[in-house]
Amino acid sequence: MPQLDSGGGGAGGGDDLGAPDELLAFQDEGEEQDDKSRDSAAGPERDLAELKSSLVNESEGAAGDAGVPGAGAGARGEAEVGAEALGREHTSQRLFPDKLTESLEDGLKAPECASGMYKDTVYSAFNLLMHYPPPSGAGQHPQPQPSLHNKASQPSHGVPQLSPLYDHFSSPHPTPAPADISQKQGVHRPLQTPDLSGFYSLTSGSMGQLPHTVSWFTHPPLMLGSGVPGHPAAIPHPAIVPPSGKQELQTYDRSLKTQAESKAEKEAKKPTIKKPLNAFMLYMKEMRAKVIAECTLKESAAINQILGRRWHALSREEQAKYYELARKERQLHMQLYPGWSARDNYGKKKRRSREKHQESNTDNSLHYS
DNA sequence: TGGCCTTTGAAGTTG
DNA sequence: CAACTTCAAAGGCCA
Numbered sequence: 189m190p191q192l193d194s195g196g197g198g199a200g201g202g203d204d205l206g207a208p209d210e211l212l213a214f215q216d217e218g219e220e221q222d223d224k225s226r227d228s229a230a231g232p233e234r235d236l237a238e239l240k241s242s243l244v245n246e247s248e249g250a251a252g253d254a255g256v257p258g259a260g261a262g263a264r265g266e267a268e269v270g271a272e273a274l275g276r277e278h279t280s281q282r283l284f285p286d287k288l289t290e291s292l293e294d295g296l297k298a299p300e301c302a303s304g305m306y307k308d309t310v311y312s313a314f315n316l317l318m319h320y321p322p323p324s325g326a327g328q329h330p331q332p333q334p335s336l337h338n339k340a341s342q343p344s345h346g347v348p349q350l351s352p353l354y355d356h357f358s359s360p361h362p363t364p365a366p367a368d369i370s371q372k373q374g375v376h377r378p379l380q381t382p383d384l385s386g387f388y389s390l391t392s393g394s395m396g397q398l399p400h401t402v403s404w405f406t407h408p409p410l411m412l413g414s415g416v417p418g419h420p421a422a423i424p425h426p427a428i429v430p431p432s433g434k435q436e437l438q439t440y441d442r443s444l445k446t447q448a449e450s451k452a453e454k455e456a457k458k459p460t461i462k463k464p465l466n467a468f469m470l471y472m473k474e475m476r477a478k479v480i481a482e483c484t485l486k487e488s489a490a491i492n493q494i495l496g497r498r499w500h501a502l503s504r505e506e507q508a509k510y511y512e513l514a515r516k517e518r519q520l521h522m523q524l525y526p527g528w529s530a531r532d533n534y535g536k537k538k539r540r541s542r543e544k545h546q547e548s549n550t551d552n553s554l555h556y557s
Numbered sequence: 558t559g560g561c562c563t564t565t566g567a568a569g570t571t572g
Numbered sequence: 573c574a575a576c577t578t579c580a581a582a583g584g585c586c587a
Contacts, residue, residue, distance in 0.1 A: 463567075463568085464567085465566095466565065466566040466567055467565080467566065467567095468564070468565035468566055469564090469565075469566075471565090472564075472565085487562080487563090488562080488563070488564090489561085489562040489563040489564085490562090490563075491563085491564090492562085492563045492564040492565090493563060493564065494564090495563095495564065495565090496563075496564040496565065497564090499564080499565070500565095511566095514566080514567085518567080529568085529569080530567075530568045530569060531568080531569055531570085534569075534570090537560085538559085538560075
């Protein structure tokens with residue numbers, strides 16, 4: 189149980205939210221992970237070569253079915269090249285555009301990318317976090333409105349974008365979370381857990397870059413009236429975005445609406461509370477800039493492929509830190525929004541996944557029948 | 558302008 | 573309960 193050994197000891201005791209899954213995950217990955225970590229420590233270049241070769245296979249079409257898992261098998265153990273991995277790789281190979289593969293390879297061609305591929309682990313990032321001094325004047329300058337849907341507000345370079353829970357590890361003087369959040373957001377929230385407030389304490393100097401909940405919590409005074417009509421200066425929880433996906437306060441002119449339309453529109457205009465980030469998402473957030481810098485890549489699809497590989501190359505201990513962070517994110521999210529469900533956001537993205545999956549199923553049946 | 562791509566994991570839905 | 577689906581982030585790309 190590596191995550192229990194990690195620094196975030198605050199998770200002990202009764203907060204076992206999500207823990208069983210994580211334990212299972214680690215148990216399942218057991219030896220495989222050891223192989224991975226050993227491997228990544230032993231030969232980053234080799235891993236890179238395998239990655240590249242597997243990508244080539246993926247882009248080469250049906251031959252990838254046999255080639256892709258085999259390419260990584262040497263480094264990643266049998267379990268990972270099992271049915272699930274095979275299916276995933278197969279899907280990837282089938283859906284992955286040649287162009288994207290090319291761009292990924294272009295990025296991988298960069299020597300600095302190859303050399304740094306597996307050298308920087310989560311530890312370096314955490315060390316960086318630990319060395320961030322608490323902001324001397326949080327709130328001195330007005331923070332840009334953090335919007336999870338406003339990409340312009342989320343720089344992809346510079347200081348790693350931190351999840352609020354990193355603060356839990358780094359800040360010795362947590363700032364109490366506001367006690368009346370539910371009021372501000374129109375979300376029912378009893379908040380009876382002062383012990384969690386530390387997760388969102390003041391931290392790094394990159395506050396303005398924090399896209400997630402941290403900047404929201406680090407400016408309790410600015411939150412006043414957040415999410416409430418008639419409070420244009422309010423800064424809502426970054427996890428809460430207007431239904432349009434844009435931070436447009438015009439959506440709060442409900443009072444002008446007639447009662448007839450208000451009911452339906454109220455539903456539609458209810459601020460969206462985003463899902464808490466899982467371990468991998470937290471990892472991506474932190475490492476993306478690094479990968480971009482190393483690999484001269486910009487396309488997220490390609491970057492995410494690299495990050496996915498790196499994620500698997502992490503040791504259990506390294507991954508455990510992110511699982512722990514994610515667990516606390518979920519826990520805090522649950523405390524903040526007791527009534528919230530992931531279901532609330534279902535259907536808010538207009539996707540074609542279902543059709544796509546049906547197509548892919550058809551493809552699979554064609555391929556394997 | 559907004560969906561797609563791509564990744565993993567969590568949570569919801571379906572059969 | 574297993575399998576499947578959706579969403580979370582990111583930003584270039586394309587219809």
